[in-house]
Each structure stands twice: as C-alpha cells, then as structure tokens.
Amino acid sequence: MPGGRTAQVAAAARAMHAEGLVSGAAGNVSARGGGGAMLITPTRTPYPELTPAHVVTVTFTGDPIEGEGLPSSESLLHGAIYAARPDVRAIVHAHPIYASALAARREPIPAFMDEQVIHLGGAVEVSAYAPAASDALAANAVRALGQRRAVLLANHGTVTVGSDPADALEMTRLTERLARIWIIASSGASARRLPDDVAAAETELYLMRQQAEHA
Numbered sequence: 001m002p003g004g005r006t007a008q009v010a011a012a013a014r015a016m017h018a019e020g021l022v023s024g025a026a027g028n029v030s031a032r033g034g035g036g037a038m039l040i041t042p043t044r045t046p047y048p049e050l051t052p053a054h055v056v057t058v059t060f061t062g063d064p065i066e067g068e069g070l071p072s073s074e075s076l077l078h079g080a081i082y083a084a085r086p087d088v089r090a091i092v093h094a095h096p097i098y099a100s101a102l103a104a105r106r107e108p109i110p111a112f113m114d115e116q117v118i119h120l121g122g123a124v125e126v127s128a129y130a131p132a133a134s135d136a137l138a139a140n141a142v143r144a145l146g147q148r149r150a151v152l153l154a155n156h157g158t159v160t161v162g163s164d165p166a167d168a169l170e171m172t173r174l175t176e177r178l179a180r181i182w183i184i185a186s187s188g189a190s191a192r193r194l195p196d197d198v199a200a201a202e203t204e205l206y207l208m209r210q211q212a213e214h215a
C-alpha cells in the first residue's frame, strides 16, 4: 500500500543519516510507485524531521504527481534506474566516507569478497564523471550499474538498489563495508581476487536468487 511505502522511504532516509552515510540534507531514498511513478525524499528537509508526509510522488523524469515538497534534485538518477531495471523496487543514494574515497580515486571495488558477489552481483564499478543532478549522471550511472546492485558515482558517492528501501539501504551499508575492507586490504600487501570459477558460480547464485525474487 502506498502509505506503507512512504513510511519505508522516510525510515530508510532517517537511518541513512543517523548512521553517518550522508551529512546535512545530502543523499536521497526512493521506492517504485505504481504506473511509472516513484516516491522520493524531498530536497532540503532535515532528516531528523522527515516524516512519511514529506515524501513526494513524481514521474521518472521528476515531474510532481503528489506531495507539497520539492522532489530530490537527483530524481532523474532514480527515474533512469527504475526505467532501465524493472526488477528494482527501491534506490538509495548516499555519500559514505570510504566508498566516496574510492569514487574520488575513480577506483572500482573488484569482485574480491564472497558476500559482495552473492549480494551485489560482482564488482562495484565507477560511472563516468558527470555533474550532480544532470541527465548525463543518470545515464552514466545506469550504464555502470548494469544488472548489479551497487555503483560508485565518480567524485560523488554511491547508488544501491533493492527490493524495498530497507534492502537498498542494507546494500549501501555492504558497499561501504566492502570499500573499507578493500582500502585496508589493498594498502601495503595486495589483496587477492576471488578465483574466476568461484566468482562465476557465485554470480549464477546471485542471478538465480534475483529471478526467484521477481518471478
């Protein structure tokens, strides 16, 4: 029900801020609505004050349908992902410290941990740089995300997707955790990648679970 989804969006957004995955009013959370609509956090509302009533319903191109607030400036980014990925039900965009550090280096997180491939679908790639809130940013992010569940935006932050806002937020936590491990593991001694056959088998498992969830 729509009321439930707006509450889920608001709860994930407050948790994202409370956990330090963004500062100020940065970042945004959305859920897919019915009929080409999405429910997205408003721009400039302080997260501790955010309630389900602040969540705005807009089209995939950010045109308002319902709600009084101004939709997030990154509505195009969210809409482009929903349009390209019918399986995606929710999206979280955040600025976590370690993942953003890799985004600033424009360094992907290669497939190097088992839980990464199983939950995220493989490497976390970096999208080509484009200014915040631009059409190009949205197109580049869709391309770099592919069929996986996380992507780094060059010099900016992260985007993760999931089956609901809580799941998409969990993928942000996992991406930040992997970024921390990658930075630690690759400083000094170099970390080893998963064997190719193991990564391929885990990718199969990921795709099977994805199909089962959206059957």
Ligand SMILES: [Zn+2]
Binding pocket: 026, 027, 093, 094, 095, 132, 156, 157
């Ligand atoms: Zn941002």
